[in-house]
Amino acid sequence: MGIFSSIEQFGEKFTRPVNLALGMFDGVHLGHQQVLTASQDHARDINGVSVAFTFPLHPASFLRPESAPPLLMNAEQKARMLHSYGMNHVILRDFDDELAHVSSSDFGVFLKERIPSVEGLSVGQNFRFGKGREGDSSFLQEVGEKMGMHVQVVNSKNMGEVAVSSSRIREALIAGQIESVNQMLGRNYRIYGSVLPGKKMGRSIGFPTMNLDWSPEARPAYGVYAGQVKNLNKGVVLPAVANYGMRPTVEDGADLPKLEIHILEDLDERDWGYDAEVEMSLEIFIRSESKFSSVEELTDQISKDINKAKTLLSIP
Template structure:
């Protein structure tokens, strides 16, 4: 999949462009339906499946104080979009000038003049242009004017609950990683570099990899059964998210004890997938009591992960 950041890098004469529009944070199952529809149409018409999106998230520019933590890094989002069958992503830089474009200007500039879109696929709640004034009926009207067809993917619901990035974020904030996985279509994961920590785990017999998770949403504090991918190999493990109250830490950390693993991976990226929540964070009376709890957590994690091949 080709990724372009600006108009000058966009290939010329794209064959029958079929375009998905949206931000796609988290690439949940609703987004995946949009991408599959794009890929399906592109295959039928012997065209090109594209996604047009932005970076950074518009809210971080328009209202930085209320911007949510992202569900996916840019790198992870691109990987997931590629897995959905998209051929090309144009990730335009979002700024205040772009935000000022009226809906018609937005469509004319990007869909018509730049992409020459033949068909466009959007979610049921898609809005565009200045102040999100552009509606789906108006997009369809512009499609008639500029000769592109608009497809709308209806809201996806699971047990009556609409699928959305904000709802997935709520689930993660309460630690419901199993339910979040249903709405994402996969376990929630972090792709992060390993950084130096306090080495507390090593000192009590359970070495851990500490992750830099400053830019993305992390689940609620607690202990989780996880899968860890490093290079092309996958391992089982147990992760702790919290402040390590037993050792009087005051900074939130994410650390994972990887089973049957001894490599030095500081500075390397690992993928951490949350499979199940074991318990909430606790304060223990001593390191010895904590060690016994960790042993129990490891056995619980092994049980949860027993169906996952290593």
């Protein structure tokens, strides 16, 4: 897979026919995946390559920074996810003043001049483009026809009567509706980070934890989750519970939330030392964060959380 920060750089390097999948693709959810599949199908038809053309930051962060939505994933994670869903290459171009001033009528020329071999575009039905978001998917088809590009508009993926969207996923995430988040993603929501030194407070009360270096833009609801933790260095996967929040019982006035993971099976602690790269899936929301009157009350609740997690994860 190639990752390019410049559309011109990509256009100079590749002469094979190209289908571009266009979009922000934040979260790479089920609706996005349909667009990616359409791009790959057309790329095969033209004996070419499928390329995701997206942005590392949301365009709103350039146009209206105060209203830019928090992202579900960073640029590196998005590029890796787009590749995992079958895209040959990814263009991560900064949204800048040049792009902001390309009119919808000139958008096809903008692409063709920079990627002469582009023969097709794949977009979702709610796709907007051009200065001031003036162009819609229907107009893109008109632009594409004039430029000799096949434009495929992919219908939204509905869950219930509402389309799956990055905004809807963000809302479900902050509401603690992790099962809905996972359904809309088509996979479990995952956290990536490295193990950090901690105060070993969990160990002192009988529940050793790993502290993870993780600072997402779009934050999940504070509370306790059950899922699977994977050591990316060793390939080991184990069931675990994760607590994400401000830890009000043991820490007053924390500035930022912390993520702590307690593994539910025996493990070799040498595999999970500081700087180990870890992936944690959040599969079940067990409860919201609470402040307890004592450490003993917290300890009792942690025991209940662990027992519930084991039941839900079918651990004997």
